[in-house]
Amino acid sequence: MRLKRIGIVGLGLMGGSAALALEKELPEATFIGFDHNMMHCKEAIERGIVSHCVENLAQLSDCDLIILAVPVDAIITILRSLEGLLSNETTVVDFGSTKAKISAAIPASIRRNVVTAHPMAGTEKFGPSAALEDLYTDKTVVICDIEKSGTHQRHVAEKLFTLLKMRCVYMDSEAHDRHAAYISHMPHAVSYALANTVMRQEDRESIVALAGGGFKDMSRIAKSNPAMWEDIFRQNKTHLLEAIYGFEKELKACRKMVENEAWEALNDWMQRANSLHDIL
Amino acid sequence: MRLKRIGIVGLGLMGGSAALALEKELPEATFIGFDHNMMHCKEAIERGIVSHCVENLAQLSDCDLIILAVPVDAIITILRSLEGLLSNETTVVDFGSTKAKISAAIPASIRRNVVTAHPMAGTEKFGPSAALEDLYTDKTVVICDIEKSGTHQRHVAEKLFTLLKMRCVYMDSEAHDRHAAYISHMPHAVSYALANTVMRQEDRESIVALAGGGFKDMSRIAKSNPAMWEDIFRQNKTHLLEAIYGFEKELKACRKMVENEAWEALNDWMQRANSLHDIL
DSSP: OOOOEEEEEOHHHHHHHHHHHHHHHHHTEEEEESOOOHHHHHHHHTTSSEEEEOOSSGGGGGGEEEEEESSHHHHHHHHHHHHOOOOTTTTTEEOOOOOOOHHHHHHGGGGEEEEEEOOOOOSSSOOOGGOOTTTTOOOEEEEEEEGGGOOHHHHHHHHHHHHTTTTEEOOOOOHHHHHHHIIIIIIHHHHHHHHHHHHHHHHHHHHHHHHHHHHHHGGGGGHHHGHHHHHHHHHTTTHHHHHHHHHHHHHHHHHHHHHOOOOOHHHHHHHHHHHGGGGG | OOOOOEEEEEOOOHHHHHHEEEEOOOOTTTTEOOOOHHHHHHHHHHSSSSSSOOOGHHHHHHHSEEEEOOHHHHHHHHHTTTTTTTOOEEEEEESOOOHHHHEEEEEESGGGGGEEEOOOOOOOOOHEEEEEEEEEEEOOOEOOOOGGHHHHHHHHHHHHHHHOEEEEEEEHHHHHHHHHIIIHHHHHHHHHHHHHHHHSSSSSSHHHOOOOHHHHHHHGGGGGGGHHHHHHHHHHHHHHHHHHHHHHHHHHHHHHHHHTTOOOHHHHHHHHHHGGTTTT
């Protein structure tokens, strides 16, 4: 299969990291960028993430592979505007953190061109300067509704994720969104809430002096990009709310045990959480 | 000042790490262990954390410095049983994560012997095998109610924390417990609740396949020792509950914004959390 021209839509952490990793594996390929932020285009060219940038999506229509690595609402807008621009051989892979609304929004005429995927990788940083060559190495990518993609496109996507050294997991987009709500999206809401609680209560000096590894780890993802996470929360609203209710119930149970001084039950509850040891 | 004989009560992560770091700085000193877990004594001797162990606290009475690195309820029991065993020159430093109940429980006759401190360092691991020579390096230690300690003991404690390469911060034990509830204890409750929510909902395979760095970081401290944290929650109950209420209110505000699709307000709320960037 031909992987000579690769379009990277969104030159931030995710798109930039994919380009850096692929350039090592595909030294002959040309990487072409698209980003509405002109500073990001400039920075991505300077860092060697892409060779040049284009100003409209139509200029990517001769690409063999187009990676969409923009916030999830923008992915939907871009997929709609790609209608009529793609040949049968073009493969578009989106890297969005939600899957059901994206999968449903792909225009029927280009449905076979698109593989909708969620690479389970990231950091709280963003922009081309955050791109890391090994961001995806040894991580999992969830590929959704694969039966709706063309055979050629499926092969290109599998080749892409092999080059990124990722493990592929397949599920339907609804199942993905339910799992992602619990394992990724709700924990982000919790981290944002934790950061806001502590900053509301504590002054800067106390936070700097007293923050140990636990608080630093737990508040790290509260530094994530709000524009990106607003879109994810909007698109995965129902599952996210279910996961937040579940978490609220669990924390309330903890609070009640402390209020009622049910120390033995609290210890059992902590022991149950400890069993995560055996999994991760 | 003389630091020839150093007693380490509790040979886990905290006590073991202190001994490993001090041995490098005080090659002439003898380190003597005490731990009710005989396997820990054996392991600590094998790892060179202590040269030998004693079976009762009275055998530590000729130590220049005794470090108490056991769960916070056990610290109180041990401080009470040290009464009558210490000379005017002995310094006892406790490393407990709560301070008010410990400070208040120190018998008056040995109050000047004791410096009550909280090194803001740790990992989720425990036991002598978890000890790390550089656990304390560049971290903060909060020293409480220092006016109640003797001048000699104050100097020994400051020497100890200098040898451990720590920054000293001074506050009264009530203020410490309020800050620690927000910055350390409540985040542990949140992490335990997060781990239990996800394990209740998700099967092992999904957790392994889908857990990214965010969830791993946020659930890491849910692997902490329940016996240790049960005691901390008990001793700091009032401040912990206040911090949990504060967090619950903040997360509920987030949930309401998602329910009401108040996306702009949600974005602002996330932006506020983002400002943690400027602090940590």
